[in-house]
Structures are given as structure tokens and as C-alpha cells.
Amino acid sequence: MKLGLFxxxxxxxxxxxxxxxxxxxxxxxxxxxxxxxxxxxIWEVEHHFLEEYSHSSAPExxxxxxxxxxxxxxxxxxxxxxxxxxxxxxRVAERLATLDLISNGRVEWGTGESGSLMEMQGFGIEPAQKxxxxxxxxxxxxxxxxxxxxxxxxxxxFSMPVRNVVPKPLQKPHPPIWxxxxxxxxxxxxxxxxxxxxxxxxxxxxxxxxxxxxxxxIIKSDECVPIxxxxxxxxxxxxxxxxxxNRDEAIRRGLDGFRFFGYSIAHYAVYxxxxxxxxxxxxxxxTIKDDMKETPGSGSIGTPKSVREHLRxxxxxxxxxxxxxxxxGMNRHEHICEAIELFAREVMPELKEREDERVxxxxxxxxxxxxxxxxxxxxxxxxALDEVPKVESIGIVLERRSGKDYASxxxxxxxxxxxxxxxxxxxxxxxxxxxxx
Numbered sequence: 234m235k236l237g238l239f240x241x242x243x244x245x246x247x248x249x250x251x252x253x254x255x256x257x258x259x260x261x262x263x264x265x266x267x268x269x270x271x272x273x274x275i276w277e278v279e280h281h282f283l284e285e286y287s288h289s290s291a292p293e294x295x296x297x298x299x300x301x302x303x304x305x306x307x308x309x310x311x312x313x314x315x316x317x318x319x320x321x322x323x324r325v326a327e328r329l330a331t332l333d334l335i336s337n338g339r340v341e342w343g344t345g346e347s348g349s350l351m352e353m354q355g356f357g358i359e360p361a362q363k364x365x366x367x368x369x370x371x372x373x374x375x376x377x378x379x380x381x382x383x384x385x386x387x388x389x390x391f392s393m394p395v396r397n398v399v400p401k402p403l404q405k406p407h408p409p410i411w412x413x414x415x416x417x418x419x420x421x422x423x424x425x426x427x428x429x430x431x432x433x434x435x436x437x438x439x440x441x442x443x444x445x446x447x448x449x450x451i452i453k454s455d456e457c458v459p460i461x462x463x464x465x466x467x468x469x470x471x472x473x474x475x476x477x478x479n480r481d482e483a484i485r486r487g488l489d490g491f492r493f494f495g496y497s498i499a500h501y502a503v504y505x506x507x508x509x510x511x512x513x514x515x516x517x518x519x520t521i522k523d524d525m526k527e528t529p530g531s532g533s534i535g536t537p538k539s540v541r542e543h544l545r546x547x548x549x550x551x552x553x554x555x556x557x558x559x560x561x562g563m564n565r566h567e568h569i570c571e572a573i574e575l576f577a578r579e580v581m582p583e584l585k586e587r588e589d590e591r592v593x594x595x596x597x598x599x600x601x602x603x604x605x606x607x608x609x610x611x612x613x614x615x616x617a618l619d620e621v622p623k624v625e626s627i628g629i630v631l632e633r634r635s636g637k638d639y640a641s642x643x644x645x646x647x648x649x650x651x652x653x654x655x656x657x658x659x660x661x662x663x664x665x666x667x668x669x670x
Contacts, residue, residue: 234544234547234548234552234553234554234555234584234588235273235274235469235553235554235555235588236272236273236274236554236555236556236557236581236584236585237272237273237274237275237276237307237309237469237554237555237556237557238263238264238267238272238274238275238276238556238557238559238573239276239278239311239471239556239557239558240260240264240275240276240277240278240289240560241278241280241286241287241289241494241558241560241561242256242257242260242278242287242288242289242295242560243285243286243287243288243490243493243494243497243560243561243562244256244285244288245285245493245514245515245518245562245563246285246513246514246515246516253288256288257295259560259566259569260295260560261298261299261302262566262570263559263560263566263569263570263573264299264302264303264306265302265303266570266573266574267306267573267577268302268303268304268305268306270573270574270577270581271577271581271585272306272573272577272581273306273307273554274306274307274308274309274341274554274556275299275303275306275307275308275309276309276310276311276341276343276431276556277289277292277295277296277299277309277310277311278292278311278312279292279310279312279313279314279319280347280349280352281319281351281352281355281356282351282352282355282509283349283351283352283497283501284507284509284510284512284514285497285513285514285515286497286498286500286501286514292310292313293310293313293328293332296308296310296332297331297332297335300332300335300336300339301335303339305339306339307339307340307341308332308336308339308340308341309340309341309342309343309411310329310340310341310342310343310344311341311343311411311413311431311556312343312344312345312411312412312413312431313325313329313342313343313344313345314345314346314347314352315344315345315346315366315367315370315371315374316346316347316356316358316363316366316367316370316390317366317369317370317390317391318356318357318358318366318390319347319352319356319358320370321391322369322370322373322374322377322391322393323374323377323393323396323398325370325374326374326377326378326398327398327399327400329342329374329378329402329407329408330378330398330399330400330401330402331400333402333403333404333408334400334402334403337403338402338403338404340402340404340408341408341409341411341429342407342408342409342410342411343410343411343412343413343431344367344370344371344410344411344412344413344428345367345412345413345431346363346364346366346367346413347363348415348502349501349502351501351507351509362390365389365390366390368460369388369389369390369391370390370391371410371426371460371461372460372461373386373388373391373393375406375407375410375460375461375462376462376613377398378398378401378402378406378407379405379406379407379461379462380613380615381397381401382395382396382397382616382621383395383396383397383398384613384614384615384616394622394624395616395621395622406461406462406463407461407462407463409429409463409465409467410426410427410428410429410460410461410463410465411423411428411429411430411431411465411467411469412426412428412429412430412431413431413433414430414431414432414433414434415432415433415434416434417444417447420432420444420447420448420468421447421448421451423448424447424448424449424450424451424452424456424457425451425456425457425458426457426458426459426460426461427452427457427458427459427460427461427463427464427465427466427603427606428459428460428461428464428465429465429466429467429468429469430444430448430467430468430469431469431556432444432468432469432470432471433471434470434471435470435471435472435495435529435530436470436529436530437529438546438547438549438550438552439550441470441547441550441552442550442551444468445468445550445551445552446551448468449466449468452464452466452599452602452603452606453599453602455609457602457606457609458606458609458610458611459606459607459609459610462607462610463607464599464603464606464607466595466599466603467553467554468551468552468553468554469552469553469554469555469556470547470552470554470555470556471530471555471556471557471558472530472531472532472533472544472555472556472557472558473487473488473490473491473494473528473530473531473533473534473557473558473559473561474487474533474534474540474557474558474559474572474576475487475488475490475491475533475534475559475564475568475569475572476533476534476535476536476537476540476572476575476576476579476580477535477536477571477572477575478536478537478575479536480535480536480539483534483535483536483572484534484535486564486565486568486572487534487559487564487568487572488528488531488534489522489562489563490559490561490562490563490564491528491530491531491534491558491561491562492518492522492525492528492562493514493515493518493522493561493562493563494558494561494562495525495528496514496518496521496522496525497514497518500514500517515562515563518562532544533555533557537575537576537579537580540576540580541579541580541583541584544580544584545583545584548584555584559572559573
């Protein structure tokens with residue numbers, strides 16, 4: 234089973250000078266440590282306006298820093314919000330490709346819709362349209378990375394003319410695509426689209442097995458029609474994590490933070506009402522935390538032995554990756570680092586045993602199903618060379634609109650205000666160069 238770490242950048246109040254800077258720098262130190270100790274993935278969310286719950290509004294910037302502080306760990310958007318209202322598909326394609334290049338091909342492209350009105354209303358998104366927006370954004374972003382040139386698109390939520398979107402990613406045709414899932418329906422939808430399932434709900438191993446089996450049954454069926462240009466057949470789920478040799482100390486260090494993670498999700502997505510800049514989530518949480526008796530997903534908070542046994546059950550039912558949320562609530566940086574080190578020493582070796590063999594067997598088993606799925610994918614037609622339109626420079630357009638003809642007047646440039654120290658060629662040499670292709 235693969236092992237990953239998950240970051241929301243939670244920052245409960247009260248806030249002090251420099252606390253956000255410390256939050257981000259601590260996370261980078263934790264990830265550098267996890268990379269050195271053999272964790273497989275790092276996942277970073279994208280959220281907007283969700284005070285205390287998540288201050289991770291620019292994951293592309295943070296993950297760029299991660300790429301330079303690590304050598305081996307896979308770098309995952311968990312997720313990149315895919316509606317064109319949040320992120321224009323071309324900007325997503327450009328950022329993913331750039332991150333893939335500077336990380337030497339380590340990017341995982343997690344996608345999602347968002348689940349809070351705080352975010353959706355902030356960007357003018359109608360909740361009933363968010364799934365259609367996700368589909369349009371993901372499909373076209375994948376096309377932009379895989380096609381030269383991108384043939385343009387007239388859609389419901391965005392339109393774009395013919396352009397060649399650069400740079401192109403190192404991983405061909407694009408980084409592996411994942412989809413955030415919280416319910417059985419979304420897990421099955423991920424399988425139908427041929428993308429990995431990032432199951433951000435807390436489920437026991439028996440429930441995970443049922444969903445995992447249903448996911449792979451669709452991957453192997455005619456229902457699987459890839460939204461991208463490759464199939465990423467993987468099933469990942471989430472747990473809290475804090476490991477200590479003493480069980481009570483592990484709970485003291487990690488359980489309240491994990492409870493706050495669940496409480497703040499419920500606040501923004503299920504039950505809460507929020508006044509931006511006014512509501513104090515941590516203060517509210519303190520009044521009810523002891524009432525939160527049921528904490529699904531807390532089985533990885535404990536001793537190395539109990540955590541190892543808990544995770545073995547997930548590995549045995551075929552879960553491809555377990556992702557751990559540690560940085561939550563008021564959990565302390567030094568405790569997180571100590572837990573990462575203890576986990577790597579006492580828990581990881583058994584879970585990593587024969588992992589390469591498992592992955593190879595799985596790839597061999599799925600290969601014919603993936604080949605057939607890709608054959609079912611409707612393809613956007615490539616443009617013939619004579620169909621690629623010419624796009625005039627703005628200087629020529631402005632000259633025509635102004636009714637002036639600087640060429641006949643002896644001007645060197647279409648825009649006579651340009652030039653100076655910039656070594657531009659003359660109008661005549663541009664015409665000569667254009668004949669070269």
C-alpha cells in the first residue's frame with residue numbers, strides 16, 4: 234500500500250504575528266522529512282475563504298516549493314478546483330506542466346468541484362452546475378496538455394480560440410488524474426471517467442473494500458470512458474494519524490486536532506453559519522469537542538502496533554493508498570515530525586513489503602481493460618495544418634483600426650512608439666521571415 238500525507242494548512246484562532254508564515258514553513262519541513270523517510274505522496278488542497286479550516290488557497294505556489302525541497306515523493310493537488318470560474322483550464326494546464334517539469338515528473342493531478350457555499354458563491358458558481366463545470370474544465374485541461382495545438386473550444390462555461398498551450402508536462406500525455414470523492418456515487422463516477430478515487434471520507438476497511446471492489450468493477454467494464462488521455466486506476470482513502478509508543482500520549486497529541494478537522498468540515502459544508510472575519514471556529518469547537526464520541530478515521534492515532542494492525546486491514550482489502558491528515562487543529566509541529574519518524578521506523582516497512590510486486594501484478598491485470606477503455610474515448614479532432622488560424626499581432630490590428638499606414642509614411646514599425654533599445658526587426662524583414670514557416 235502506498236502512503237501519503239495530506240495538508241489543509243489549518244490555523245485555528247487566535248492568530249498571532251507570523252503564525253501563517255510558520256504554518257507554511259513547518260509544513261515544508263514536515264514534507265522534506267517525509268520524503269527522506271520514504272513516504273510516497275504529498276497531497277495539498279485548494280480552498281478559498283475557509284478561515285481556520287484551510288489557509289491553502291494557492292497550492293500551486295506551495296507545491297512549487299515542495300518540488301525543490303524533495304526528491305522522490307509524488308506531488309499531488311488534492312485537489313485543484315476544476316470549475317473554469319475558479320481556475321481557467323489553460324492556467325491549470327500551464328501550472329501543472331510547469332510543476333511537472335521542475336519536479337522531474339512527480340505531479341499527481343487531483344481534481345474536484347468544492348463543497349461549500351463560502352467558496353462557490355465567492356466565485357459566482359451555481360451549485361447545481363458544479364459537476365458539469367468540473368467535467369468541462371478537466372476534459373479541456375487534459376486536451377490542452379495532450380494536443381498541439383489545442384483546437385479551441387466553445388463550451389457552456391468557458392470558450393477559448395486555437396492556441397498551443399505551453400509548456401507541455403514531462404509525463405505524457407499528462408499527469409495522472411484523480412477526483413475527490415465523498416460518497417459511493419462519486420466513487421463510481423470517478424471509475425466511469427477512468428480517474429483515481431481520492432476518498433476524502435473516513436470509512437472502515439470493510440466499507441472501503443466494498444467501494445473499492447465496485448470501483449474496479451467499473452474500471453474493467455464498458456462503463457469506463459476516460460475523461461483524459463490516460464486511465465489512472467487507483468483507490469485512496471484518508472485517516473488521521475499520530476503515533477507514539479504510549480497510546481494515551483498519542484491520543485493527547487492527535488485526537489483533538491483530528492476532531493477539529495471533522496468539526497470544521499461540518500461547519501463549512503453541512504451545519505454551520507459563518508460570518509467572514511468574525512466567527513471563531515476554535516472557540517466554538519472547544520465547547521463541544523468532548524461530545525464528539527464517534528471519530529471514524531482515528532484508528533491511526535495510537536501505538537505503532539495498533540496503527541500497523543489497523544492499516545494492515547486496509548492493505549489486505551486492496552486499498553492502493555492511505556493518506557494521513559496530521560496537520561490539523563492545534564497539533565504541534567514537533568509532535569508531527571516525531572510521529573512521521575516513528576511511523577517510518579515501526580509501521581511503514583510492513584506496509585511497503587512487496588509493494589512493487591503488487592503494483593506490477595495490478596498493472597498487468599488491468600492493461601487490457603485500460604486499452605479497451607481508451608479505445609472508447611471520444612477524441613477531439615486534431616486540426617489540419619491549413620485549419621490552424623493566423624493570429625495578428627496587436628500592432629497591426631491597432632494600426633488598421635487607427636486608419637494610419639506607418640509603412641507608406643516611412644515608419645519602421647506598425648507601432649512607432651515601440652523600439653528604442655529593444656532589437657526589433659523591421660516590417661520588411663518580418664515579411665521575409667514569415668516565408669520560413
